Amino acid sequence: MSTGRRTQQERSAATRAKVLEAAYESLLERGYGGTTVGEVQQRAGVARGTLLHHFPTRGALMGGVVEDIIERRLRVLTGPELEAATAAGSWDDVVDLVWDELQQPPFAAALELWVAARTDADLRQALLPLQERIYATVHRRVTVLAGDDHPRAPMLVQFTIDLLTGSHLAGILRPRAGTSAVVEAWKSAVRELAERDSG
Template sequence: MGQQRGARTRERILEATVTCLVEHGFASTTMQRVQNEAGVSRGALVHHFTSMDELLVGAVHHVAKRQLDTLIRDTPLLDCGTQGREQRVWLLHSVMSGPVFLAGLELWLAARTNPTLRAALVPVERELGHEINAALTGEDATGNLTRFELDEFLVTLRGLAITSVLREDPRVERHVIEDWIATRR
């Protein structure tokens, strides 16, 4: 059972990192804040992540894992046909929104000017993209999206996320998504 102890505090730390990213933003996510939020000592934090960059890389993987989890959890529920098509769109929206995605967004933008973070985020995001692609696109099952539709809709979802950062307006969000569905039927 003791095998789990280290893994559990590691999880606590990563979860605390996500919380800090969401509540304080990337610039104010410090080791001090993370260890306070996680309720661990400096020694524990440093034992699992020897540097700040390493912690952030860990957060990248953690966020991707969380997103992938919700994806594979809800994928089996999808129908076929037009109805399933809408379900896919809203499933994507659920994966690409909420606190976890917000933390990912902070990391995403920070990765632009942080080489280490970028080197970690690019392949992770690529793989997540592949998973999404495998789950929601294809020509066999009716209701699936095309590859381009997927990429395009991901762009829209990112735009919605960054937009709603300053203006919290669920109606516009809903409207844009419904219009996206309507225009490519």
């Protein structure tokens, strides 16, 4: 009969998850510069020694946060909604889903890390392989729409990601009029481009 008490390993995993959640929330609210070890410690409600046991340096903490954020984004990008869209073969649905993911908190947190990684070599090295996982996952899943043998599928997927990301970034400081029209126009364009060589 189980006593219901957690093992040391389970307690350690729970503490690590609490620290990463605190770091994620700090990135969203205070940005990369404000996400210090002290700030994360206070948010997580753990002793400094406990935090340093899991993440000895700020770099190690940020490396852990990178992995956590990538997993959060992958959950959005590989969820049941995308499964339904790819099963239905709708480019419109996929454009909507990619656009929606860019509005979610995990992308905002990832953006903080992207900007910081421009001048932080260690963070950049931690971010690059994990970022490639996102691009590879999106490409693999969305390419199902057109079929693996569709000659334009890889390019159309890349166009969709790049165009929507750029449109989103252009409106971060202030929402831009006409952005929704750009998204709708791309749906029409991508359908036409996909159909051009589908026969």
